[in-house]
Amino acid sequence: MDHAELSALLTPEGLRLVDSLHISSTADAAAAVSRLRREGLSPDLVSAAVGQARLRERARAKFGPFADRMLFTRAGLEQATRLAVAARHAGRFRDAGMHRVADLGCGIGGDALGLAGIGLDVLAVDADEITAAIAAYNLAPFGDTARVRHGRAEDTPLDGIDGVWLDPARRTAGHGETRRLTASDYTPALPWAFDLARQLPTGIKLGPAYDRDDLPDDVEAQWISADGSTIELVLWSGALARPGIRRAALVLRGDTAAELTAAADASDAAERPLGAYLHEPDGAVIRARLIGEVARSLDAGMLAGGTAYMTSDDAKTTPFAATFRVREVLPLRTRDIDAVLRREAIGTLEIKKRGVDVDPAQFRKKLALSGPNSATLFLTRIGDRRAAVLADRV
Structure with missing residues (x-):
């Protein structure tokens, strides 16, 4: 625009x-x-x-329904926090006893809506003039509670501010990035943001694939997934960080939420042969490196092959992983897989892959899917061999 x-x-x-x-x-x-x-x-x-x-x-x-009275830019909508997630972020500031929050890099105002919506005073700032104008429109119903300024985060006076929310602009589009992001992918520069986080309680929203080697040691790192997609990493500092927690995985599905927390990365569970059940950890759990905690809660072990899959003989379930009952293990060859799919009359097939160089969309085209039944097919490694695991969701 x-x-x-x-x-x-x-x-x-x-x-x-x-x-x-x-x-x-x-x-x-x-x-x-x-x-x-x-x-x-x-x-x-x-x-x-x-x-x-x-x-x-x-x-x-x-x-x-709030979208029907808001204005957007394409980039602003893409990077905006979902309102349900923004409300959870805002709750951190309220629970920490804060009243005045600066939203630096406010975009179209998604997080500021969450903050103002629970009664906090918000100073929303964005470096792009058009984006700031749109944020002002979106926040207008809150009157003086939510003020919007056009300016750079680095130049914003923070006198009287209790805490800061910072959503640096990404130089790559979207939140579900799979490539590893580094400090140079963000504006304002993350060294500046991390320094600010040492001076004031701050929440910094990053892409979920941000390079873990660059994480500061003195923050809580919280990875968040929503309805199966890992959407963001938030670093919390000062009073916004929970005591004793350095790693967290927040899993949102519909109106439900579950969180796994730890003082550090969790050690993996021991490897074991494929059992009756296969468990796929949520993406936030994988990013937070808390797979071992989930495996132990399921009485599961790691499936050999380094794929992050877990396996057990028990049908235990958890909000932090999807559980599948194993039907059959096959060589990763199209003709063998196709024969079983025809035998089982499978017409609807969910395909997942880890640890093998296979494009699921292209692989699907090679299969003759027909029939009333459904299943999930894992294309993966078990130890040093490529395998296909046919399974059903529990």
């Missing part, structure tokens, strides 16, 4: 137009653009309004 589009959007006419549009597909967007241009509306207004309508549709996954 540029300044001309923003100016056209932030008018009564522009906002009414956005509210009137309901766009769920590219075809809907194209039809809306054609219709609005025929009605004589300016190109800037049409572009801004249709773009916002499409972003609102996408934003419902993060903000639910």
